[in-house]
Amino acid sequence: MPPIARTFVKAAFAYFVAAFLLGALMMLDRWLSFSRWLKVIYLSQLHLLMVGWITQLAIGVAYWMFPRFLKEQNPQPRGSDALAWAVLACLNFGLLLRFFFEPFYLMGPKPWMAALMALSGALQAVAALGFAWLIWGRIRAMEP
Amino acid sequence: MPATSRTFVKASLIYLGLGAMLGTLLLINRWVFLGTMIGSLRVSHIQFLVVGWLTQLIIGVAWWLFPPLAIGLRPGSPRPARRGQAQRGSEPLFWVTFISLNAGILLRSVFAPLHSWTEIGFFNTLAGISGLFLLTAAITFVVNVWGRVRELGRPR
Numbered sequence: 001m002p003p004i005a006r007t008f009v010k011a012a013f014a015y016f017v018a019a020f021l022l023g024a025l026m027m028l029d030r031w032l033s034f035s036r037w038l039k040v041i042y043l044s045q046l047h048l049l050m051v052g053w054i055t056q057l058a059i060g061v062a063y064w065m066f067p068r069f070l071k072e073q074n075p076q077p078r079g080s081d082a083l084a085w086a087v088l089a090c091l092n093f094g095l096l097l098r099f100f101f102e103p104f105y106l107m108g109p110k111p112w113m114a115a116l117m118a119l120s121g122a123l124q125a126v127a128a129l130g131f132a133w134l135i136w137g138r139i140r141a142m143e144p
Numbered sequence: 145m146p147a148t149s150r151t152f153v154k155a156s157l158i159y160l161g162l163g164a165m166l167g168t169l170l171l172i173n174r175w176v177f178l179g180t181m182i183g184s185l186r187v188s189h190i191q192f193l194v195v196g197w198l199t200q201l202i203i204g205v206a207w208w209l210f211p212p213l214a215i216g217l218r219p220g221s222p223r224p225a226r227r228g229q230a231q232r233g234s235e236p237l238f239w240v241t242f243i244s245l246n247a248g249i250l251l252r253s254v255f256a257p258l259h260s261w262t263e264i265g266f267f268n269t270l271a272g273i274s275g276l277f278l279l280t281a282a283i284t285f286v287v288n289v290w291g292r293v294r295e296l297g298r299p300r
Contacts, residue, residue: 050193055160058201065209067145098171105174114175121168128164132157139150139157 001064004084008060011092015052019045040106044099051095051124059087059131066138079134087130094123145208148238152204155246159196163189184260188253195278196249203241203285207232210292233288241284248277 001009022038022045029038063084068077078084097120105113145153166189173182212231232238252274259267 050198054198055193058198062201062205109174111175114171118168118172118175121164121171125161125164125168128160132161136154136157139145139153141145141147141150 002078004078004081004088005060005064007088008056008063011088012053012057012060015048015056015095019048019053022048036107037103040103043106044102047095047098051091056091059091062135066135067140067142069138073137079138083130083134087127087134090123090130091127094120094127097123146232148232148235148242149204149208152200152207152242155242156197156200156204159192159200159249163192163197166192181257181261184257187256191249191253195245200245203245206289207238210289211294211296213291214294233292237284237288241281241288244277244284245281248274248281250274251277 022041025034026038026042026045029035063078069079071077097116101113101116101120105117166185169178169182170186170189172178210232213233214231251270255267255271255274258264259271
């Protein structure tokens with residue numbers, strides 16, 4: 001497994017544990033009422049699971065296992081490493097930006113927080129389009 | 145990767161891009177109010193990412209990588225005409241899965257917001273029918289791939 005794929009998968013595992021930890025705290029909070037913050041993180045927790053865990057794992061495994069470029073097509077067998085790192089950075093920065101600011105936005109909306117939310121969405125969309133661009137040429141028949 | 149899987153995976157990437165852009169639009173709408181209609185696109189955002197992207201990617205990759213059917217693997221048994229593809233299961237049934245899945249996704253993600261914007265009952269019916277398409281996709285995929293969930297190296 002190449003280093004970029006390992007980073008995607010390890011980051012996905014970290015989000016998996018973090019999201020389940022938050023899920024457990026959210027359930028306990030119904031009973032013990034720890035914090036108001038835990039009542040407004042449900043959307044962020046859902047995105048940690050769907051984007052941070054499942055989507056990131058799918059991206060990492062696809063990057064690792066999809067047919068590689070033929071030498072004459074591209075000297076880099078899995079496509080541009082720089083683009084792959086950029087996808088990783090945009091996806092995770094966007095996701096964490098949302099995770100840290102959305103609960104505070106939901107507790108008391110401020111325009112600058114809403115702007116950060118929009119930026120987080122744009123970063124994740126850039127990551128999605130970047131990944132599609134990176135992997136598209138590798139969706140091909142295997143050579144005999 | 146067979147042509148069938150390639151179609152699924154490419155479609156899933158298109159839904160990933162569309163779903164992420166819709167998500168961005170929903171977040172921008174919190175910052176710069178673009179209209180009350182934008183909120184109705186949440187259904188399409190979820191449908192594109194959960195069914196269009198993740199489910200469709202999983203189906204495409206499973207069809208590509210799951211162990212082949214044991215057709216032609218027993219000693220003395222005739223080799224199928226299209227070795228590889230025939231050992232994956234029924235290709236026509238797989239295309240039924242593809243068409244049903246995508247019809248379901250598109251019906252739901254187009255007509256559910258349209259219904260909330262226009263209140264036209266027919267749009268709600270079309271959005272409702274999407275569930276039947278998605279159910280058909282799920283059943284045809286499971287039926288098609290069931291026999292391939294087996295130990296590798298031993299004929300069934």
